[in-house]
Amino acid sequence: MLGFMWKYRTLYVISIPGILFFLVFKYVPLLGSVIAFQNYNLFAGFKGSPWVGLEHFERMFRHHDFLRILKNTLLLGTYDILFAFTAPIVLALLLNEVRLALYKKIVQTIIYAPHFLSWVIVSGIFVGMLSPSSGIVNVILGWFGVEPIYFLGEDSFIRTILVGSGLWRDVGWGTIIYLAALTGINPELYEASQIDGAGRWKQTLSITIPALLPVITVLFLLKIGDFMDYGFERVFVFQNPLNIQNSEILDTYIYKAGLKQLQYSYATAIGLFKSVVGLFLLAIANTLSRKATGESLY
């Protein structure tokens, strides 16, 4: 065994930097989460900082804004599942009905493209389009006599804008995996059901959707695992003081409390809370799914 390993020692040597990478940049900070239970001080370090138990977690729940921020996070997570998760499935089914190959290719080329834009650029495009003075949306509303609206300056629009910009950027990209699963369906199934007199709608319900179900389940579980991680960038780039009430989520709050106000331990406690809730949701969803469909992540 050792002789065998020695013979291929080069393989082990070249794998060391990569393993060290994951150890240092992924596992060490995971252990570093213990500062959530300390009053961490940069100069005293991990060893010198005093332990304070659950103080930061208690403080987090007492914070007057915390429930609102948590609510924003959960709401965006829910909208994300309701819209951003389901839209690509529907879109893939619609694309699947297109028989003109060239048309399909052109549509796909266009709808995949926004995925490669950074959130900063997406926000720039949206802020431009929604601008009260020169934005195209207000120009068009103006044709119908509607007074200009400062969409980004109001709490009531911000969640719609966040979900909408997310859909705009990623709905096309999300279809790729479903389209691939669709090409894997045996055409004989359709032929057989056609002989039985089933229409296209019936075929979709009885053949296409069941064939997609395993992929849908796995992606759904992954999505649940990310429930609390709506994403820092995509929210932060749309925030301004006028919409912050409804746009502050845990990720953006952690950044502000931790890196701007230097409350290291407090921000870590919130981050840890977020991770634990996420893992918990994933575990529940995974168990339910294994019982219901037999599909699970682990």
Place this chain on the structure above:
Amino acid sequence: MTGREHWSRKLFLICNYLFLTGLSLSMLLPFLNVIAQSFSGAVAIDRGDVLFWPVDFTLNYYQYVFDDASIWRAFGITVYITVVGTLINLAATSSLAYPLSRTEYVGRKYVLLFVLLTMIFTAPLIPQFILMRELDLVNTLWALMIPTAISAFNLIVLRSFFVQIPPELIDSARIDGCGELRILWSLVLPLSKPALATIGIFYSVTNWNKYMDALYYLNDRKLYPLQVKLRELLINDDLVDTGNLPFDVSSQSVQGVQMAVILVATVPIIMLYPFLQRYFIKGMLIGSIKS
């Protein structure tokens, strides 16, 4: 098929084509609007006259953008982290993906699990920041390249490709007296060009779009990459009120300049897109199926 079904099917198809065309337009037209505004006169933009074609054609905003040394600087930094960062990404990812693809590597299952677990358990921001401080990476461009050297997803994509290389090919190279490094360098990597192109493109788009890491780890304005600079130029809706604009507005439309910068930052991605399209679908599929 009954006549009625035939009719409803036709109606569905018409609606479907209309919907898909509308959807494609909704992704395309915002771009055209950005392009049109970036070439239009300030007055026309502010009056809301500009839709999808420039009004009072002008190159002022591009003139402004190209004259601004700080934008060039940010552009240069982004090019640097994209080129150097992607080389680091490729080197680091292939040197771990290759051993993990060979049956001679005892314990590859455990190492894979070790990697996959990092996709589920992610550390909070602050411990990551403290680590970066301890390693003296804060306020260096390494902060944008080293901590993201390997993405677990891309590692799995590349490994799946390496696994498909027939072991006989590698054995025969060994019999010919090639060392492992030589096999990797002159046999495996050349055979894997499509996979390397795929993950190389994924990595370069990520590096080009890097914003969050710069926000977290850089305080020195001289090091700001393009996305951070772009964001600064975009948020001056608030700055207009305070008169604290990052550029001179006389005879300029703020929005015009913003749209011009957006285009400057997007053009490289657009130029890359045809290559992207050739590779990304395949790469994305391998990765998703495995994970």
